[in-house]
Amino acid sequence: MPSEILAAVMFDMDGVLIDTHQAVAALWEEIARGHGKTLTEEDIRRYVLGRSPEHTVSALFAELEGGSREHLLNQVRQAEPRLDFRGMAGTQRLAERLAAAGVPLALVTSGSKTRVQRVLAALGLASSFRVCVTWEDIQNGKPAPDCYLLGAKRLGVPANRCLVVEDAPSGIAAGAAAGAVCLGLTPGDGADLRERGARYVVQDLADVECRAKPGGLELVFQGNVLVTIGKEE
Structure with missing residues (x-):
């Protein structure tokens, strides 16, 4: 199956980047x-x-x-x-790999700016995310698409060329409504995330391989290419 060609990735924070x-x-x-x-x-x-x-x-x-x-x-x-938290190693490694390859990243969360700064500093990811969208930035929270539309706008990338990584049904619904390709993260079968618009579902981002290719990167899960993310020109 041909892979989706995208330009940027937007991550949720709670349940994706950190376990809270x-x-x-x-x-x-x-x-x-x-x-x-x-x-x-x-x-x-x-x-x-x-x-x-x-x-x-x-x-x-x-x-x-x-x-x-x-x-x-x-x-x-x-x-x-x-709030206490622990980093989710698979997400952290993926974000680091994408950022190092020049892929524009946004952190889009219902959390506060203060907590985002604390989390990114603790995980050593402050320089990896070009854009952060927090609850102070929007009026209509998830499942409204506003936060992901704003994240895409700040990245300078159309929302339909972004991959959204989410764990909650409301977040998947927000990403899908924005027009993004959604990757759901869940320990279960992911049926509820697929119902809300997740194109792909995985249990752990540590299982997603980030593989270099000419002009970009491929995200591969169980031998299947999910999406291709082109490097920024």
Whole structure:
């Protein structure tokens, strides 16, 4: 099967570049308990992971108004930059390889600018990403396409020539709505990501080989070329 020829890659952060599932879930579970609520795993997956704080509050705390809603959002804003994380080695290696080859990279996240700076510094990737899009940059969070459209615009590359790497259904939906080719990352079978528009699904980016070829790189999974990414002229 001929591979897709693309020009840039946009990575999500939580669940793709770093593992924060437990920390993010614990933060929202603690907040929910303070409001007399108990969140299920499905609540976390559908309304928290990959979502902006504003979306989560609207979905899970719709009864809150005015000052109460803003107080809750401030709790999240103050706690979010300090969340624990660990780097996901497969993603880190792929990002380093792509950046070294001159491929334009963007980090597109529902996290804050402060946490992005902390994460990239800790992983030694601050120089790898030319562009970062954070929750401060957009009004409509994932699954709206705004964040990936903005990332592509800042990279100077049409969204339909970008590969988006995401782990959450909302993020895949955002990338697909922007017109990008989407690669889903999940420990499961990926059916929910494919339903939202993922072209490809893998369990670990360590399984994706980055192979040099004349004029660019090929991303190869289980012997199959997924996409070709051309070097910037």
